[in-house]
Amino acid sequence: MTAVQDTPALPTQQAETGGRPRLLVALTIITPLAVLVGLYMALFNARTDIDQGDVQRIFYIHMPAFIGAFVALGGTVIGGIQYLRTRQVKWDTLALAGVEVGIALALVNLITGMVWARPIWNTWWTWDPRLTSEAIMVLTYAAYIMLRQGIENPEQRRRFAAVYGILAFITVIITLVITRIRPDTIHPVVIGPSVQTDMAQGAFEVAATSGVRAALMVNMPVWAILVPITLMWYRIRLENFNQRIQALKMKVLS
Amino acid sequence: MALNSELETRNFLIETRALVKAYGLLPVLRKLDLGITRGEFVALLGPNGSGKSTLLRLLAGLSKPTAGQITIGGWTLPDEAAAVRAQIGMVSHKVLLYENLSARENLRFFARLYNLPPADVDTRIAELLEQVGLSRRTADPVRTFSRGMQQRLSIARALLHDPDILLLDEPYTGLDVDASSVLDGLLRAAHAEGRTILMTTHQLDSAAALAGRVVILSRGGIGYDAPTAGLDGSRLSAIYTETTSMVSAR
Amino acid sequence: MKTPFLKAVLSIVRKDIQIELRSRELVSSMGLFALLSILIFSFALELDRSARQEAISGVLWVTVVFASILGLNRSLAMERDQGNLDAMLLAPIDRVAIFFGKLAGNLVFALVVGLLLLPIMTILYNQNLLQPWLLLVLLLGTFGFATVGTLLAMMTVQTRARESLLPIVMMPVALPVLLAAVRASTNILTETPIADWIAWPQILVVVDIIYLVACYLLFEYVIEE
Numbered sequence: 142m143t144a145v146q147d148t149p150a151l152p153t154q155q156a157e158t159g160g161r162p163r164l165l166v167a168l169t170i171i172t173p174l175a176v177l178v179g180l181y182m183a184l185f186n187a188r189t190d191i192d193q194g195d196v197q198r199i200f201y202i203h204m205p206a207f208i209g210a211f212v213a214l215g216g217t218v219i220g221g222i223q224y225l226r227t228r229q230v231k232w233d234t235l236a237l238a239g240v241e242v243g244i245a246l247a248l249v250n251l252i253t254g255m256v257w258a259r260p261i262w263n264t265w266w267t268w269d270p271r272l273t274s275e276a277i278m279v280l281t282y283a284a285y286i287m288l289r290q291g292i293e294n295p296e297q298r299r300r301f302a303a304v305y306g307i308l309a310f311i312t313v314i315i316t317l318v319i320t321r322i323r324p325d326t327i328h329p330v331v332i333g334p335s336v337q338t339d340m341a342q343g344a345f346e347v348a349a350t351s352g353v354r355a356a357l358m359v360n361m362p363v364w365a366i367l368v369p370i371t372l373m374w375y376r377i378r379l380e381n382f383n384q385r386i387q388a389l390k391m392k393v394l395s
Numbered sequence: 396m397a398l399n400s401e402l403e404t405r406n407f408l409i410e411t412r413a414l415v416k417a418y419g420l421l422p423v424l425r426k427l428d429l430g431i432t433r434g435e436f437v438a439l440l441g442p443n444g445s446g447k448s449t450l451l452r453l454l455a456g457l458s459k460p461t462a463g464q465i466t467i468g469g470w471t472l473p474d475e476a477a478a479v480r481a482q483i484g485m486v487s488h489k490v491l492l493y494e495n496l497s498a499r500e501n502l503r504f505f506a507r508l509y510n511l512p513p514a515d516v517d518t519r520i521a522e523l524l525e526q527v528g529l530s531r532r533t534a535d536p537v538r539t540f541s542r543g544m545q546q547r548l549s550i551a552r553a554l555l556h557d558p559d560i561l562l563l564d565e566p567y568t569g570l571d572v573d574a575s576s577v578l579d580g581l582l583r584a585a586h587a588e589g590r591t592i593l594m595t596t597h598q599l600d601s602a603a604a605l606a607g608r609v610v611i612l613s614r615g616g617i618g619y620d621a622p623t624a625g626l627d628g629s630r631l632s633a634i635y636t637e638t639t640s641m642v643s644a645r
Numbered sequence: 646m647k648t649p650f651l652k653a654v655l656s657i658v659r660k661d662i663q664i665e666l667r668s669r670e671l672v673s674s675m676g677l678f679a680l681l682s683i684l685i686f687s688f689a690l691e692l693d694r695s696a697r698q699e700a701i702s703g704v705l706w707v708t709v710v711f712a713s714i715l716g717l718n719r720s721l722a723m724e725r726d727q728g729n730l731d732a733m734l735l736a737p738i739d740r741v742a743i744f745f746g747k748l749a750g751n752l753v754f755a756l757v758v759g760l761l762l763l764p765i766m767t768i769l770y771n772q773n774l775l776q777p778w779l780l781l782v783l784l785l786g787t788f789g790f791a792t793v794g795t796l797l798a799m800m801t802v803q804t805r806a807r808e809s810l811l812p813i814v815m816m817p818v819a820l821p822v823l824l825a826a827v828r829a830s831t832n833i834l835t836e837t838p839i840a841d842w843i844a845w846p847q848i849l850v851v852v853d854i855i856y857l858v859a860c861y862l863l864f865e866y867v868i869e870e
Binding site (some may be wrong): 455456457458459477478480481487489490491493494495496500504505506508509510522523536546552 | 648649657659660664670727728729733738748750869
C-alpha cells in the first residue's frame with residue numbers, strides 16, 4: 142500500500158471536492174433567469190417584423206447561440222494550446238468541455254435555423270454553403286470525440302485531442318466567413334456589409350427599431366457568455382470528479 | 396551547475412536520478428536511480444509491465460520523462476537529445492527495418508540519416524554485413540529474411556554509426572536456438588569492442604552468461620542489483636523469482 | 646553532430662520513392678481506386694454532356710481526396726508497423742524533417758495519381774482537363790491534402806481505429822482546400838473569364854501556407870511519447 146505516496150500529483154482542481162464555488166452558484170441562478178429575460182425580450186418586447194412576422198423572433202436566439210458555440214470552441218483552442226505548452230490536465234478538460242458545449246450550442250443554432258427556414262425558405266433544410274459548412278463543423282467535433290475514444294493512453298489522447306482541437310477550429314472560421322466568400326449563399330448576412338443582399342432571402346435590418354436592438358443586446362451576452370461559461374464550468378467539474386474517481390480506483394487497486 | 400553535474404556524472408556513462416514516468420495516473424517508473432559505468436554489460440530483468448522497455452525508451456530519447464533526470468555521456472535528456480542519440484544504437488523486438496528494401500538499402504538509408512561520411516559508408520556496411528553473417532544476402536529484400544536474419548541486420552543497423560551505447564529491448568524474442576547463439580556471439584563482440592550495453596530480456600541463462608551485472612526491476616524501482624560473477628542461470632532464476640514474488644505477494 | 650535538415654528530408658523522400666519503385670503498392674492501389682471511382686461516378690450520376698461540365702471537377706476532387714487518404718494510411722502505417730518511426734526518431738535528426746520527408750513523398754504519389762487521372766478523365770468524359778491552370782490547381786490542392794493528411798495520418802495510425810479514422814478526421818479539416826480547388830476547377834473547365842475565378846487559386850495558396858505552418862508547428866506533438 143506504499144504505492145499511494147508515489148502516485149503523481151492529482152490535478153489541482155480535483156483537490157476541491159466540497160461545495161460549489163460561490164461564483165458558480167451565482168451563475169447557476171443568474172443564467173436561467175437571464176435566458177428567461179432574453180426570451181421575454183425576444184418574444185414580447187421586440188416588435189413583430191413586418192415581412193417575416195413572428196417567426197423572425199427566432200433570430201434573437203439563433204445568432205447568439207452560434208456566437209456561444211464560437212466562444213466554447215475558442216475555449217477548446219485555448220485549452221489545446223495551453224495543454225501542449227504546460228501539459229496540465231486542466232487545460233485538456235477545458236478543451237473537452239468546450240467541444241461538448243460547442244456542439245450543443247451549434248445544434249441549438251442549427252435547429253432554430255431550421256425552424257425559421259421552414260416558413261421563410263419553405264424548406265427545413267437546403268444545401269446552402271453556410272448550412273452545409275456548419276453541419277460539417279458539427280461533424281468535425283463529433284470526429285474529435287471519436288478520436289479521443291480511439292486512444293487508450295490518456296497522455297497521448299490529450300495530446301492528439303489538443304492538436305485536432307486546434308486544427309478543427311478552421312471549420313468554425315469557415316462557417317463564419319463563408320457567406321462572404323461563397324456568393325451563392327441564400328443565408329442572410331446580418332452584420333457588416335453583404336456582397337449579395339438581393340440574393341439573401343429573409344434578411345432584415347437590425348437597427349430598425351429599438352425593441353429589436355434591445356432584444357439582441359440582452360440575448361447576445363446571455364447566449365454568447367453566460368450559457369457557455371455556466372455549462373462548461375459544470376462539464377469541467379464533472380470531468381474533475383470523474384478523474385478523481387479514476388485516481389481513487391487506481392489507489393485502491395494498486 | 397554545469398561543473399557540478401560534470402563532477403557527479405564522471406563516474407557514470409548513463410545515469411538516472413529520481414526518474415519518474417507515468418502514463419496518465421499509472422506510474423511505471425517510480426523515482427528510479429540507476430548508474431551504469433562505461434564498458435559495462437547490464438542485463439535488465441523484470442516481469443512484463445515492470446518498466447524495462449519504458450526505461451530503455453527513455454534512455455534512447457524516444458519518450459520523455461514525467462520527472463527526474465537522465466544524463467548520458469554528460470549530456471542531459473531531453474534537452475540535448477540530438478547529441479545523445481548520435482551515441483546510442485538501439486535494437487528492439489520490432490526489427491525497425493523496411494521490409495521492401497534490401498539489407499544494403501536499409502543500411503544506406505540509416506547511414507544517411509546519421510550523416511555518416513558517404514565515402515566510408517559502403518565499406519562500413521560491407522564490414523558490418525560480414526560481421527553479422529549476411530554478406531551473401533545484401534541485395535535481397537528484408538521481407539525474404541528469417542526472423543533471426545532480420546534481427547542480425549537490426550543489430551548491424553544499431554552498430555552502423557559506431558555508438559558507445561547499445562540498448563537492446565528483448566532481442567531474443569522470436570529467435571530459435573541457433574539464432575540465439577549467433578546473437579550471443581554478436582553481443583559479446585560488441586561488448587569486447589568497448590561498448591556499454593544495456594539489455595532487457597527474459598532469457599535468464601543468456602543474462603547470466605553475457606552480462607557483468609544484473610538489475611531486476613520490480614514495481615517501477617530496482618528490486619535487485621548485483622554483479623553476475625558466480626551466478627548461473629538457475630541461481631539467477633531463484634533470485635528472480637524471489638525478487639518478483641515479493642511484489643505479487645505484497 | 647546533427648544531420649543537416651535538408652539531407653534528412655531528402656533521404657526520407659528518397660527512401661519512400663525507392664520502396665515505392667520496388668513494391669508499387671501505393672500508386673497501384675491509389676490508381677486503381679481512382680479509376681474505379683471515376684467509372685462509378687459516371688454510372689451513378691448518369692453524366693450527360695451538360696451535367697458533366699458541372700460535376701466533373703467534383704468527381705475529380707472527391708476521387709483525389711479519397712485516393713490520397715488511401716495512400717496516406719498506407720504510407721504511415723508502414724512507418725508504424727515495423728517500428729521504423731522509432732528508428733527515424735533514434736537518428737540525430739531534427740524531428741520535423743520526418744514530417745517534411747513524409748509530406749514530400751505523399752505529395753509525389755498523390756500527384757502521380759492526379760496526373761494519371763487527368764488524361765483518363767479527358768478521354769472518358771470527353772472534356773479537356775489537360776490545361777495548365779488546372780495542373781496548377783491540382784498541385785496546390787494535393788499539396789493542401791498531403792499537408793493536413795500527413796499530420797493527421799501520423800496521429801490516426803497510432804490509434805485503435807487506425808485506417809477508418811483518417812477519413813473522418815481529415816475530410817472536415819481539409820474542407821477549405823476542397824472548396825477552393827473545386828471552385829477553381831469548375832470555373833477553369835467552364836471557361837469563365839480568368840478575372841472571375843483567380844481569387845480561388847489565391848485562396849488555395851493562402852490556405853496551403855496556413856496549413857503548412859500549423860502542421861509544422863503541431864507535428865512534434867504528434868510523434869513524441
